Amino acid sequence: IAIGDPQVRVGQTIQFHLRDRRTAEEDLRLLLELQKLHGPAAGALLVSSLGRGMGLFHRAHADARLVADELDDPPLAGFFADGQFGPAGRESFLHAHTLALVAFRPTQTQPEPAEQPEAQSAP
Numbered sequence: 224i225a226i227g228d229p230q231v232r233v234g235q236t237i238q239f240h241l242r243d244r245r246t247a248e249e250d251l252r253l254l255l256e257l258q259k260l261h262g263p264a265a266g267a268l269l270v271s272s273l274g275r276g277m278g279l280f281h282r283a284h285a286d287a288r289l290v291a292d293e294l295d296d297p298p299l300a301g302f303f304a305d306g307q308f309g310p311a312g313r314e315s316f317l318h319a320h321t322l323a324l325v326a327f328r329p330t331q332t333q334p335e336p337a338e339q340p341e342a343q344s345a346p
Contacts, residue, residue, distance in 0.1 A: 242320050244280045248289060251322065255293035264294050264326040269301030274320035276303060286322055294326065 231237070258264070271286045279285075291299060306319045 242274070242279060244285075247275065247279060247320075248285070251286065251289055252293060254324075255290065258294060258324075258326055261326070262328060264297040265329055266298040266300075266327045267294065268325040268327075269299060270304050270307060270323040271301065272307065272319050272321050273303050273305050275322060279320070290324060297326070 226237070267290060269287060269290055275286060277283060287299060287301065291297070306317045307321050307323050308315050309318050309321070309323075310316075311318075
């Protein structure tokens with residue numbers, strides 16, 4: 224076994240993770256359910272790790288199709304990346320087999336104030 228982290232210490236506990244497509248789809252579906260609470264998305268940006276896609280799902284566009292289905296088919300752009308930087312506790316790490324999604328929604332705007340009549344001076 225090769226480990227690419229120079230900070231691993233002798234005696235340190237190492238945990239292995241097994242990713243499977245069913246759990247990956249279920250996790251994403253649950254997160255997308257929460258997004259529905261914020262209303263429809265005007266568009267979305269999807270960044271998926273190379274460890275997902277065909278390698279995990281054995282079919283093309285699995286993440287994009289799930290996002291489109293669950294968020295009512297917003298305009299969607301994205302790309303594959305070799306991981307994403309993100310927090311784990313108080314530090315940031317390079318994460319693999321992950322995905323990042325940004326859903327764009329219109330901002331809530333305040334109504335324009337009604338025009339006030341100009342003040343007239345008394346003669």
